[in-house]
Amino acid sequence: MSSDNNNDSQMCIPGMGENKPRPRVLGTSFFGYVPDAFSNDGPDFPSAKATVSSASPLVNLSGPSPLPVPIATETLPDDINPDSTKFEANSRGTTEEAFNESAQNRLIIKNGKVVNSDSVEDVDIYVEDGIIRQVGNNLIIPGGARVIDARGRYVFPGGVDTHTHFQLPFMGTCSIDDFYSGTKAAIAGGTTTIMDFVIPQKGQSLIEAYNEWRNWADENACCDYNFHVAVTWWSEQVKEEMAELVRNHGVNSFKIFMAYKDVFQLNDKEIYEVFEWCKELGAIAQVHAENGDIIKENCQKLLAAGITGPEGHALSRPEDVEAEAVNRACVLANQVDCPLYVVHVMSISAAKIIAEKRAQGNSVFGEPIAASLATNGTHYWDRCWRHAAAHVMGPPLRPNKETPDVLMDMLGRNDLQTTGTDHCTFSSAQKALGKDDFTKIPNGVNGVEERLMLLWDRGVVTEKLTPSRFVAVTSTNAAKIFNLYPKKGVISVGSDADIVIWNPNKSKVISAQTHHSKCDFNIFEGMECHGAPEYVILGGRVVVDEEEMKVVQGYGQFVPTDPFPAYVYDTIKVREEDRKPKGVNRDGTSSGLGDVLPPQLKATVPANNGEASVPAITPEPKEQVSPTPQSPVPNGADYSTPTRSYHASHFTRAPTVSGGRNMQDTTFSLSSDYPSADDCDEDNKTSIAVKAPPGGRSSGPFW
Numbered sequence: 001m002s003s004d005n006n007n008d009s010q011m012c013i014p015g016m017g018e019n020k021p022r023p024r025v026l027g028t029s030f031f032g033y034v035p036d037a038f039s040n041d042g043p044d045f046p047s048a049k050a051t052v053s054s055a056s057p058l059v060n061l062s063g064p065s066p067l068p069v070p071i072a073t074e075t076l077p078d079d080i081n082p083d084s085t086k087f088e089a090n091s092r093g094t095t096e097e098a099f100n101e102s103a104q105n106r107l108i109i110k111n112g113k114v115v116n117s118d119s120v121e122d123v124d125i126y127v128e129d130g131i132i133r134q135v136g137n138n139l140i141i142p143g144g145a146r147v148i149d150a151r152g153r154y155v156f157p158g159g160v161d162t163h164t165h166f167q168l169p170f171m172g173t174c175s176i177d178d179f180y181s182g183t184k185a186a187i188a189g190g191t192t193t194i195m196d197f198v199i200p201q202k203g204q205s206l207i208e209a210y211n212e213w214r215n216w217a218d219e220n221a222c223c224d225y226n227f228h229v230a231v232t233w234w235s236e237q238v239k240e241e242m243a244e245l246v247r248n249h250g251v252n253s254f255k256i257f258m259a260y261k262d263v264f265q266l267n268d269k270e271i272y273e274v275f276e277w278c279k280e281l282g283a284i285a286q287v288h289a290e291n292g293d294i295i296k297e298n299c300q301k302l303l304a305a306g307i308t309g310p311e312g313h314a315l316s317r318p319e320d321v322e323a324e325a326v327n328r329a330c331v332l333a334n335q336v337d338c339p340l341y342v343v344h345v346m347s348i349s350a351a352k353i354i355a356e357k358r359a360q361g362n363s364v365f366g367e368p369i370a371a372s373l374a375t376n377g378t379h380y381w382d383r384c385w386r387h388a389a390a391h392v393m394g395p396p397l398r399p400n401k402e403t404p405d406v407l408m409d410m411l412g413r414n415d416l417q418t419t420g421t422d423h424c425t426f427s428s429a430q431k432a433l434g435k436d437d438f439t440k441i442p443n444g445v446n447g448v449e450e451r452l453m454l455l456w457d458r459g460v461v462t463e464k465l466t467p468s469r470f471v472a473v474t475s476t477n478a479a480k481i482f483n484l485y486p487k488k489g490v491i492s493v494g495s496d497a498d499i500v501i502w503n504p505n506k507s508k509v510i511s512a513q514t515h516h517s518k519c520d521f522n523i524f525e526g527m528e529c530h531g532a533p534e535y536v537i538l539g540g541r542v543v544v545d546e547e548e549m550k551v552v553q554g555y556g557q558f559v560p561t562d563p564f565p566a567y568v569y570d571t572i573k574v575r576e577e578d579r580k581p582k583g584v585n586r587d588g589t590s591s592g593l594g595d596v597l598p599p600q601l602k603a604t605v606p607a608n609n610g611e612a613s614v615p616a617i618t619p620e621p622k623e624q625v626s627p628t629p630q631s632p633v634p635n636g637a638d639y640s641t642p643t644r645s646y647h648a649s650h651f652t653r654a655p656t657v658s659g660g661r662n663m664q665d666t667t668f669s670l671s672s673d674y675p676s677a678d679d680c681d682e683d684n685k686t687s688i689a690v691k692a693p694p695g696g697r698s699s700g701p702f703w
């Protein structure tokens with residue numbers, strides 16, 4: 001529920017520097033605490049020991065269900081946050097012994113349609129101690145677990161929001177949603193992991209800034225989280241601190257700004273060097289792509305011409321100013337074979353450049369956000385200043401009303417890969433800092449709560465996205481790119497039990513009156529979404545229970561990310577090898593071109609112009625994954641029969657005992673001479689495995 005409207009106290013920076021970072025008790029290894037998750041012998045459930053010697057019977061899920069055991073509702077009073085409790089413990093694993101030793105840490109989700117990025121299956125899920133222990137049918141599980149009947153519902157991995165700014169000190173104020181309200185809103189919408197940005201001031205130590213952000217998040221986050229770190233200045237110290245963050249602080253991504261001149265913006269030489277260093281460290285380089293020099297000039301001209309309102313913001317940052325920067329960032333990153341992730345893709349022109357560069361083999365990923373996928377920039381011309389200012393963000397929303405649809409189509413085709421929100425909210429009072437000058441309006445909009453509902457309504461219901469593609473772009477791809485996979489982004493044995501049970505037949509109307517953000521405005525106000533979360537499970541705990549919020553302040557865990565994500569860097573290695581410069585051996589005996597042309601030149605050479613016959617490099621056209629059940633597969637393979645047979649052909653290791661994908665398997669395959677950034681991505685396949693498919697639209701009558 002929206003509250004605290006226009007409250008000055010919201011502009012402070014709560015808890016700044018008071019606490020030390022909280023150690024992660026479970027260790028940095030994804031699966032250190034699930035030693036047998038991948039063994040064919042089957043998982044050794046902690047509860048099994050108790051089960052054998054106790055009266056608790058084994059339950060066969062194909063038989064009658066045991067009575068549901070309601071999960072503990074938090075009982076600690078919390079005056080400040082009435083619908084949550086404060087988590088007093090250091091970790092959710094160690095101090096909640098009572099929870100862990102009781103049946104309440106066991107959960108069975110039955111009868112749902114389980115959607116992963118590469119499959120849709122009618123299977124049950126058994127969760128114990130925060131981890132998915134079994135996936136399949138006729139599971140043999142310990143008794144006394146809570147049962148959730150998911151009949152008629154989809155069940156998919158918790159959302160991963162790649163882009164938030166909670167309590168960001170910015171433009172003379174601080175974004176109003178802190179790590180408590182922001183993550184609560186995330187959970188309400190089905191997102192269980194957020195990735196926020198540490199943004200040091202120019203000249204500030206990156207480690208010091210990182211520790212500040214960790215303090216804010218560690219005490220308050222209701223959902224899991226980690227950090228990208230912005231490189232806002234450049235020096236030897238910054239280089240060393242980037243290495244330190246990668247080595248010892250679980251950071252594997254760094255963002256540079258091409259905008260915010262004189263504040264955060266780096267020049268091209270610096271950007272080149274940051275990219276080169278990211279590559280060396282095995283990190284992902286991220287870019288806020290807008291030409292800050294042009295924006296500065298435009299702003300001065302507009303203000304001089306008397307345009308001071310929010311429309312000036314849009315006019316100062318036209319689409320080609322974004323597209324130019326995206327292109328430049330791609331060129332720079334490509335010189336040093338650095339993987340590039342373009343945050344908040346706001347325009348068709350920018351998205352097209354990403355698609356073109358990917359088709360040329362660049363390692364580049366594009367992240368449209370909830371705002372660019374569901375609304376447009378005509379709002380900047382609204383007669384109400386408050387309304388127009390509420391939409392101010394950079395890059396701006398585009399006045400072209402086609403933009404959201406085109407970006408959604410491009411997500412469906414894998415021209416774009418992930419979705420975030422750039423959730424960075426400012427109250428109307430905060431936005432009013434720029435009432436006489438649009439350049440002073442704090443930039444930022446909401447979206448962390450609405451992202452999944454908007455993606456489902458505008459993507460799946462319209463058949464631009466299949467349910468599997470929805471999962472890919474709301475969690476799996478992000479998890480793969482940032483090396484969180486398979487801990488996050490998949491429902492499989494050994495993964496964190498971050499699960500959403502989604503009712504495709506439920507409708508919700510978005511409103512600032514009912515949202516969980518502290519902001520007094522919602523840019524999606526009045527939009528009706530078909531499909532909404534009914535249950536959200538985080539680390540095995542039911543935090544949205546039939547729509548009732550049961551979040552716990554501080555329950556969220558920091559999730560460290562390792563460098564060199566295989567999903568990204570396997571391709572980079574191949575590409576780098578392919579493009580290694582080689583000199584020409586001029587022995588005087590040959591005329592014409594040698595056989596050492598680099599691949600990027602070969603494509604432009606007529607076949608008979610040299611000694612070697614040179615195939616043109618034509619990337620495979622990307623097909624939309626059709627939502628039509630059991631669609632024909634080009635090579636004639638029948639992927640409609642048992643899902644795991646598809647896996648068997650695609651993966652090299654044996655499946656797990658329940659038939660799940662072996663998480664140690666690589667997703668990388670040398671399927672083409674010249675792979676694009678994620679040819680290894682099963683989401684690119686022209687078909688997905690569908691078992692007892694829902695058919696047609698996701699709303700309306702269900703199977």
Ligand SMILES: NC(=O)NCCC(=O)O
Pocket residue numbers: 165288344392393394395422424443444445
């Ligand atoms: N995007 C925006 O307008 N605000 C958040 C800061 C940033 O990402 O530029």
Ligand SMILES: [Zn+2]
Pocket residue numbers: 163165343422
């Ligand atoms: Zn941002």
